[in-house]
Amino acid sequence: MGKKVVEVKNLVKTYNGVTAVDNLSFEIYENEIFGMVGPNGAGKTTTIECVEGLRNKDSGEIKILGLNNPETDGDLRTKIGIQLQESSLPERIKVREATEMFSSLYPRTIDWKDLLAKLNLTEKVNSYFRELSGGQKQRLFIALALINDPELLFLDELSTGLDPQARHTMWDLIRDIRNEGKTIFMTTHYMEEAERLCDRVAIIDRGKIVALDTPQNLVQSLGKEMRVIFSLENDFPLENFKKIEEVTEVEKIGDRIVVHGEGEEFVYRVISLLMSNKMKFREIKIEQPNLEDVFLVLTGEKIRE
Amino acid sequence: MKKFFKIFTIEMKLFFRDFTSTFFTLVMPIMLLLLFGSIYGNKPTPVFGGLGSVDVSVPADFAIIIVVAGIMNLPITIVSYREKKILKRFRCTPMNPSMILFAQFVLNILVGFFGAAVLIFLGKLIYGLRFPGSIFQTALAFLLSCASIFSLGFFLASILKTVRSVSAVSFILYFPMIFLSGATLPSEFLPKGILKFSQFLPLTHVVNLLRGIWAGKSWGLFNKEIIILIGIMIFSVLISIKIFRWE
Numbered sequence: 001m002g003k004k005v006v007e008v009k010n011l012v013k014t015y016n017g018v019t020a021v022d023n024l025s026f027e028i029y030e031n032e033i034f035g036m037v038g039p040n041g042a043g044k045t046t047t048i049e050c051v052e053g054l055r056n057k058d059s060g061e062i063k064i065l066g067l068n069n070p071e072t073d074g075d076l077r078t079k080i081g082i083q084l085q086e087s088s089l090p091e092r093i094k095v096r097e098a099t100e101m102f103s104s105l106y107p108r109t110i111d112w113k114d115l116l117a118k119l120n121l122t123e124k125v126n127s128y129f130r131e132l133s134g135g136q137k138q139r140l141f142i143a144l145a146l147i148n149d150p151e152l153l154f155l156d157e158l159s160t161g162l163d164p165q166a167r168h169t170m171w172d173l174i175r176d177i178r179n180e181g182k183t184i185f186m187t188t189h190y191m192e193e194a195e196r197l198c199d200r201v202a203i204i205d206r207g208k209i210v211a212l213d214t215p216q217n218l219v220q221s222l223g224k225e226m227r228v229i230f231s232l233e234n235d236f237p238l239e240n241f242k243k244i245e246e247v248t249e250v251e252k253i254g255d256r257i258v259v260h261g262e263g264e265e266f267v268y269r270v271i272s273l274l275m276s277n278k279m280k281f282r283e284i285k286i287e288q289p290n291l292e293d294v295f296l297v298l299t300g301e302k303i304r305e
Numbered sequence: 306m307k308k309f310f311k312i313f314t315i316e317m318k319l320f321f322r323d324f325t326s327t328f329f330t331l332v333m334p335i336m337l338l339l340l341f342g343s344i345y346g347n348k349p350t351p352v353f354g355g356l357g358s359v360d361v362s363v364p365a366d367f368a369i370i371i372v373v374a375g376i377m378n379l380p381i382t383i384v385s386y387r388e389k390k391i392l393k394r395f396r397c398t399p400m401n402p403s404m405i406l407f408a409q410f411v412l413n414i415l416v417g418f419f420g421a422a423v424l425i426f427l428g429k430l431i432y433g434l435r436f437p438g439s440i441f442q443t444a445l446a447f448l449l450s451c452a453s454i455f456s457l458g459f460f461l462a463s464i465l466k467t468v469r470s471v472s473a474v475s476f477i478l479y480f481p482m483i484f485l486s487g488a489t490l491p492s493e494f495l496p497k498g499i500l501k502f503s504q505f506l507p508l509t510h511v512v513n514l515l516r517g518i519w520a521g522k523s524w525g526l527f528n529k530e531i532i533i534l535i536g537i538m539i540f541s542v543l544i545s546i547k548i549f550r551w552e
Contacts, residue, residue, distance in 0.1 A: 052397070054393070054396060054397070074399055075399075077397065077398055077399040078399050082397035084390060084393060084394060084397065086390055087389075087390040087391070087393060087394045088389035088390055088391055088394075089389075089391060089394070090319050090386075090391065092319055092322040092323065093315065093319060097315050097318070100311065100315075101311055101312060101315050102398065104307060104308050104311040104312075105308055105398045105399060105400045106398070106399060107399075144394075145397075
């Protein structure tokens with residue numbers, strides 16, 4: 001792990017007596033994508049906005065890029081880029097004007113034309129903000145967050161409101177940005193997004209971090225069984241599967257067979273058994289536990305959409 | 306300065322791209338001038354102390370420009386920037402977000418001066434407008450009026466949270482102000498009861514001051530107006546500083 005870019009210790013923030021963020025501590029290292037996942041209302045935005053210096057904390061310590069007071073240190077703003085969960089621009093501002101205006105606010109910037117090209121917005125430079133689609137608006141906000149070539153990029157609910165296609169394009173884009181050497185602090189309530197994109201994930205629920213690790217470690221910590229699901233053209237006694245030592249359970253749901261089990265060889269053995277008996281199988285699917293399951297186990301409830 | 310100029314230029318473009326603000330600030334005062342000019346002409350009359358109808362309505366139309374800019378354009382823009390989290394987005398940059406407010410303030414003053422210049426030009430061209438006062442003194446009275454009414458606009462932007470509510474309040478203030486303050490119909494033609502009520506409208510004092518200075522009267526005759534306008538300004542600014550929120 002590289003050097004620490006963000007250090008948060010015992011962060012507390014309450015609104016009118018309700019505790020939104022309850023004694024959070026975490027660190028973000030250089031050039032990683034750090035994700036904070038959890039349901040809406042878990043305290044993600046409050047946390048990220050305290051680190052950005054947009055909100056005043058009640059207590060705790062925040063150290064960001066070597067600075068101790070994100071709320072007041074104006075110099076910090078030139079080194080970070082922020083995409084807010086919810087923001088907008090005047091309806092009739094053109095894409096070109098918005099990028100030029102934000103460029104003028106920083107002492108050092110990168111060429112906005114290159115940036116718009118990279119974000120696939122070149123055709124839209126002369127369009128009004130209100131004419132852009134949801135995905136285009138989101139890409140424009142990312143462009144504005146990158147215009148000062150920041151060391152640290154904040155993305156709050158990056159892909160909310162995007163269709164699956166646009167979401168995947170966005171993920172590729174974020175990986176590219178990280179590969180250029182930037183550090184990214186993001187929040188999301190999509191477990192899949194955290195699992196696919198983040199190097200390390202903090203799972204947050206009701207203002208507390210309930211787990212913090214790489215997505216792989218979090219999923220493996222469950223040690224949970226996998227499932228092989230398929231359907232067969234001919235009859236095959238289910239007891240045969242139970243002879244495999246890794247198998248824990250076999251069930252038939254409609255015309256589909258679901259074999260539960262765990263271990264590295266589990267899937268291989270189930271399929272070998274079918275092949276050695278010359279059974280033709282269709283629509284085979286292997287399900288593994290994911291972050292969604294981790295959240296379920298840790299908090300005892302499904303993520304609230 | 307470069308930052309300010311960039312922001313100012315874009316805010317100006319946005320202003321002229323918006324039909325409502327352009328119409329109410331610049332076009333409607335011209336329509337009023339032409340309407341009343343074509344009805345009453347501009348012959349000198351003792352009612353107006355030897356001036357014509359157009360000669361007194363031009364400075365009164367300035368007041369309409371000021372109230373539209375200050376009570377409508379300014380607070381509606383600021384509240385919409387706050388409601389849409391545009392101000393919050395600027396807080397993420399190294400710029401002090403109050404620069405946006407300042408740009409709006411300067412923009413509306415300059416638009417106001419531009420609108421006033423157009424009225425003077427058309428008045429001269431069509432009705433042979435008379436201007437007994439000094440251009441410098443009138444500009445000064447105009448600036449004082451802007452400062453006072455615009456502060457009131459900031460006050461509205463501070464206490465009202467949504468574009469819906471601020472638009473509603475703007476229109477509720479706008480209509481009585483333009484009709485009862487002497488801005489459209491000269492106060493000489495308003496009934497006594499209404500004149501009494503109109504003392505409570507800030508715009509009445511703007512109209513009185515502008516008409517007086519335009520006609521070449523001395524500032525000393527308008528102590529009451531000046532005190533009221535400065536009072537409105539101090540009150541509005543103090544309260545606004547205390548309760549204004551960026552989000």
